[in-house]
Amino acid sequence: MARVVVDVMPKPEILDPQGQAVAGALPRLGFEGVRGVRQGKHFELDVDDTVDDESLERMAATLLANPVIEDWRITRVPVSARGEGA
Amino acid sequence: MARVVVDVMPKPEILDPQGQAVAGALPRLGFEGVRGVRQGKHFELDVDDTVDDESLERMAATLLANPVIEDWRITRVPVSARGEGA
Numbered sequence: 620m621a622r623v624v625v626d627v628m629p630k631p632e633i634l635d636p637q638g639q640a641v642a643g644a645l646p647r648l649g650f651e652g653v654r655g656v657r658q659g660k661h662f663e664l665d666v667d668d669t670v671d672d673e674s675l676e677r678m679a680a681t682l683l684a685n686p687v688i689e690d691w692r693i694t695r696v697p698v699s700a701r702g703e704g705a
Numbered sequence: 706m707a708r709v710v711v712d713v714m715p716k717p718e719i720l721d722p723q724g725q726a727v728a729g730a731l732p733r734l735g736f737e738g739v740r741g742v743r744q745g746k747h748f749e750l751d752v753d754d755t756v757d758d759e760s761l762e763r764m765a766a767t768l769l770a771n772p773v774i775e776d777w778r779i780t781r782v783p784v785s786a787r788g789e790g791a
Contacts, residue, residue, distance in 0.1 A: 648768060659749070
């Protein structure tokens with residue numbers, strides 16, 4: 620079993636209203652110094668060791684992201700680096 | 706200027722219908738071997754170097770995540786590691 624992370628972000632040339640909303644709200648909440656925010660999706664997949672990188676790439680392009688407006692980054696996470704509240 | 710990534714995920718004990726929908730769709734699309742999917746949010750912030758970790762933690766707890774149902778992880782990204790098509 621392997622842990623795979625897929626981060627999906629709007630392409631740089633695509634408007635990101637969610638990120639803009641966050642960027643606009645931060646100063647109103649008293650947080651200064653944030654110059655830009657972009658928001659995307661973060662997927663954590665537990666996959667069998669038989670799942671290869673090419674399959675992961677096709678999963679991302681088919682279901683997790685919209686290739687027309689989004690970029691993605693696939694990362695295999697070592698078990699020792701998961702570090703999420705365990 | 707620094708790049709900060711904040712990944713926000715539903716707590717393990719919280720139902721994640723988005724992740725479950727993805728997990729259910731993958732086999733129908735012909736992708737086998739995925740045992741579990743959880744979906745969260747991925748934020749990329751460009752912040753001034755004056756913004757400290759304590760401020761970032763408060764931003765996450767106040768605006769980016771709902772501490773009742775979500776966990777988050779804050780990561781400062783070295784410029785050389787951004788690697789997003791630049």
